[in-house]
Amino acid sequence: MAQVKTYVRPMGGWWRRNPYFVRYMIREASSVFLAIYSVILLVGLWRLTQGAAAWEAWLGALTNPISILFHWLALLTVGYHAYTWWKVAPKTAPDLRIGGRPLPECAITAGGLLGTIGASILIYVIVRWL
Amino acid sequence: MKRSNEPIFWSLFGAGGVLSALVAPILIFITGIIAPIGVWMPPDALAYPRALGFAQHWIGQLIILALISLFLFHAVHRIYHGLHDIGVHAGTGAMVAAYGSALLGTLIAAWLLIAVGF
Numbered sequence: 001m002a003q004v005k006t007y008v009r010p011m012g013g014w015w016r017r018n019p020y021f022v023r024y025m026i027r028e029a030s031s032v033f034l035a036i037y038s039v040i041l042l043v044g045l046w047r048l049t050q051g052a053a054a055w056e057a058w059l060g061a062l063t064n065p066i067s068i069l070f071h072w073l074a075l076l077t078v079g080y081h082a083y084t085w086w087k088v089a090p091k092t093a094p095d096l097r098i099g100g101r102p103l104p105e106c107a108i109t110a111g112g113l114l115g116t117i118g119a120s121i122l123i124y125v126i127v128r129w130l
Numbered sequence: 131m132k133r134s135n136e137p138i139f140w141s142l143f144g145a146g147g148v149l150s151a152l153v154a155p156i157l158i159f160i161t162g163i164i165a166p167i168g169v170w171m172p173p174d175a176l177a178y179p180r181a182l183g184f185a186q187h188w189i190g191q192l193i194i195l196a197l198i199s200l201f202l203f204h205a206v207h208r209i210y211h212g213l214h215d216i217g218v219h220a221g222t223g224a225m226v227a228a229y230g231s232a233l234l235g236t237l238i239a240a241w242l243l244i245a246v247g248f
Binding site: 011012015025028030031032034035037038039040041042044045046048049052055056059062063067068070071072074075078079081082085086092112115116119120123124127128 | 144147148150151152153154155156157158159160161162163165166167170171172175176178181182185194197198201202204205206207208209212215217235238239242243245246
């Protein structure tokens with residue numbers, strides 16, 4: 001039996017060959033940060049059920065430099081995800097029409113980004129002053 | 131033809147995507163950066179009585195459950211489908227592990243919210 005030597009393009013590091021794929025992988029990686037953040041919140045909720053001392057210990061752990069660094073990376077990647085989410089929203093949203101005309105793509109993206117900014121300001125104000 | 135389970139998981143993924151796009155950056159910024167560092171936030175912003183009051187109010191409970199559950203379902207969907215991109219050809223086991231862990235996280239959150247009281 002003759003071995004057929006077909007060239008198979010190696011796929012290792014495929015996403016580093018093109019900036020488009022690098023951005024894609026950063027967006028996908030944001031989900032790992034989001035999952036870890038969810039678990040951090042879940043642990044916080046668990047500590048809250050154990051009383052004031054446990055809750056204070058959880059808050060104390062969040063001041064660890066490694067925790068701060070993690071949250072900066074999470075903010076960058078999850079923030080980038082939020083931007084890409086609204087960027088593709090015109091493709092994924094149901095057909096939105098106003099007066100029979102489809103809503104312009106930039107209006108959907110802008111609406112989403114304004115929603116993020118508005119929600120962020122609202123949450124900051126509530127946590128800080130209410 | 132066997133019915134696909136994809137619509138259920140895509141709905142949870144989509145809901146988590148919208149929720150995370152709206153509020154995840156500011157929440158990470160507040161709970162993970164400015165509150166621990168102590169800038170732009172009063173020191174008692176996340177103090178025990180406030181946090182407990184929030185977790186014992188039904189609106190706070192709905193918010194906490196929605197955040198943890200939908201963030202998890204969004205993230206595991208991405209991670210599960212992203213395995214292919216890093217050369218891991220995941221099967222049913224990985225799928226069960228992914229969505230199962232999100233479901234487990236949801237159930238633990240619900241149980242803790244009942245434990246924290248009303």
